[in-house]
Amino acid sequence: MNPTLACVSPAARQAKALEARVAALVPMERVGAFSLAGYLAAGAPPSRVVLCPPGLSVSDDVAFLTRAAARLLWPAPPARFERAIGGLRHADESARPIGRRAVAGPSSGGLLAALLLEGVVDLARARAALDASGPRDWIVETPGRVRLSGAQLDRLARAGVRWSALEPIRLVALYAAAPLARAHAKWKRLLPAAAGLWVRDP
Numbered sequence: 001m002n003p004t005l006a007c008v009s010p011a012a013r014q015a016k017a018l019e020a021r022v023a024a025l026v027p028m029e030r031v032g033a034f035s036l037a038g039y040l041a042a043g044a045p046p047s048r049v050v051l052c053p054p055g056l057s058v059s060d061d062v063a064f065l066t067r068a069a070a071r072l073l074w075p076a077p078p079a080r081f082e083r084a085i086g087g088l089r090h091a092d093e094s095a096r097p098i099g100r101r102a103v104a105g106p107s108s109g110g111l112l113a114a115l116l117l118e119g120v121v122d123l124a125r126a127r128a129a130l131d132a133s134g135p136r137d138w139i140v141e142t143p144g145r146v147r148l149s150g151a152q153l154d155r156l157a158r159a160g161v162r163w164s165a166l167e168p169i170r171l172v173a174l175y176a177a178a179p180l181a182r183a184h185a186k187w188k189r190l191l192p193a194a195a196g197l198w199v200r201d202p
Contacts, residue, residue, distance in 0.1 A: 009064075015033035115136075140164075176198070
């Protein structure tokens, strides 16, 4: 059966080593083990995740949380954009991917326009969207549909690109070794306040 909750670590072997511990904490869930890269490349991974740093060092764990937060925890677009996108999708009777469309918002302030990028977003599509000089707020289906390296994402960020996702990934908890849990000041701003903190035994 497909997992309902993802245990995400820097490497697959690390996630596999922690999978049973996470599963013991959530007996009603089906837990799957993923590396960060493997989760993003998976066809339909669970939308709910537990971040599982390996606990070898606090600095390495914080570096992993920084990468994971930047790559997974994209916000949903503003509600008015979600409504507009829902209208576009329902109007597309052929049910084919829309591809790339600008979505307009109200003129009363805040985010006024965004670019909807359906399907896989690779480097060629990102370059084309950037060259089109359209909105720099880009909405995708899920973070996993964006197939760009960290360096490529950094370049887009420097160009003003901001990402949001129609199906955001929900962080259920951080499963941390005790030294990382004690160093919460180093990572608490990276993660949503609503996420749990599960401290694992040595």
